[in-house]
Amino acid sequence: MGLLKSIAQIKPTKNIEVNDNSPTFEEQRKTYHEDGHATSRSCQGRSENLQASLDAIYFKFENKCKKEEIEQIKLKQPYVTELKGKKTLSLTKDEELQREKERIEEKENKIEKLRSDIVHVRRSPQDFGIPVDRRSTSKFWIGSILLTFLTVYIFIFYISTSFSAFFRTFDPSTELFGGMFYPKALQEAYDAGALELGFILFIPFVFFGLGYLIHIFMYKHSIGNIFKVILLFITTFIFDALLAYLIDEKLYNLNKTFEDPDFSIAVAFSSPSFWVIIFAGFVSYIIWGLVFDIVMKEHADKDKIENYISSLESEIKNLLQIIDKQNDTILSLEKVISENKIRCSELEDIIDGFILPIRNYKALSSEYLQGWQECITSEIVLGPEQTRDYLNECRKVYDTHITKLDLDTDDYQNKVYTKTL
Structure with a gap:
């Protein structure tokens, strides 16, 4: 899988009514908390075991997101809506670009006729109504x-x-x-x-x-x-x-x-x-x-x-000035169309791939860490300093895990993956 370079901010969308027996997010948080507590008890809260456990729950969460088609539809809905808007904008801008080009062509033809008239008016002024x-x-x-x-x-x-x-x-x-x-x-x-x-x-x-x-x-x-x-x-x-x-x-x-x-x-x-x-x-x-x-x-x-x-x-001078302005408009339209096509391609890749809700994962993994640390403080017999060292080491392992996965940001809610060719 390839990670898309541009990370998009998902805007809130209308809820999609789906009859789904999947557990609620609060139920998942409770489950992760209990799993972290139980796993910590079984390995006596060691930080090296926490690292392996975090990797395991991340891959489990990722695979679950890939398989949850309904959830992916919900997550991709803003991108689908944006893609439709971009395609409509492309059609509008293409038509506007074509109209501008036709207007320029008309003015260029008129300029050629005016230049031809300048040559012929000296020879036959009567043809132009000059007495x-x-x-x-x-x-x-x-x-x-x-x-x-x-x-x-x-x-x-x-x-x-x-x-x-x-x-x-x-x-x-x-x-x-x-x-x-x-x-x-x-x-x-x-x-x-x-x-x-x-x-x-x-x-x-x-x-x-x-x-x-x-x-x-x-x-x-x-x-x-x-x-x-x-x-x-x-x-x-x-x-x-x-x-x-x-x-x-x-x-x-x-x-x-x-x-x-x-x-x-x-x-x-x-x-x-x-x-x-x-x-x-x-x-x-x-x-x-x-x-x-x-x-x-x-x-x-x-x-x-x-x-x-x-x-x-x-008149020729005025037409040339208008053509210069229309050429600027064409360049602007072509730039918008080019940027729009690039964005459409990105959106299509996003829709074909899958979206990982990283804030959800960070919330769940944080619950897992809390369950792990709760077990250390309540069920594992250690001295105060050793308990504090265990807790600090576990926190470092968690922070390293989040950083390694490039999830240590609050600028966006979802991480987008696309299919590589």
Whole structure:
């Protein structure tokens, strides 16, 4: 027989009604007491005889426990009940584990679909309900390239024209084109001072700001916004007309004769150079504004796609966090199931083996010792010291017997034995 490593504490159970003629525990205690008294009388209370007697009554008690099937059923009932509970728990935990695995599989499939959607949404955004033009990417890049070159042109134009209009002194060799575009504008403005340089450098941003405002006002269609856009166009035209007027005036006065009238608005309106300067700036500004509006709208379409992709990535991140928590739950369930299986195996071994009620044996063997010692003190003629030595020696033999059988504990009531293979 093999002793089970884990000793279980038996909880009280309901009494099982059995018609049994077996002696009661009190009757057994009395019998053990009388047997101990009688055996001690026959061997004059010697301790070496007590050791053999204790071994004999232990094996007798053990064999009796093995044969008492009804008593074993009573003792094993708590283990049977626990085994049923553990098996029910195993079924519940197995079902819960399977559900968690299915949930994880569903989320993993959803993540794969979301990742596939991220790839396909760039190719066919309409399939995902995003209202964008299929050509938005090409229109965006073409518009960006055009916008870059137009921006450079407007910088050159307005730096040259503003310097020519406000600071430049023309010479007789200056022609119309030289009046609009002056390569030395930045150098001469730098030489003139920081204010002059800052003035001509930041004038183009006035027009860029006007173009940006036009885009903002055109984004939301309303009568008020249309009026604001018209007002901005008029403002830009007036500013360009002012630059053209100042430049054309300097060119006109440079070549003026005594017969020619003084330069005026009427003269400016009749001068082709005046209109050339206006449209060289104003038309390019309008084109820049329209291209800028197209680029911003196409960029907004790209933002719709990127925002949609961001929402998909955020959903993937949330799903991965949920999967991590579910994996922790699965590990916990697997641990519980594994521990439960081990305990079920132990319980099955206990039920297949037999249980020794060690507290009962200790109570009965203690009665046997008391009968033995009672005989020493009452019926064996010895001196006081010799009697005390006999009693102490018998007690030591009993304690050794209990220790050797690993019964010297009060932590549990029953000792469990299992069948070895």
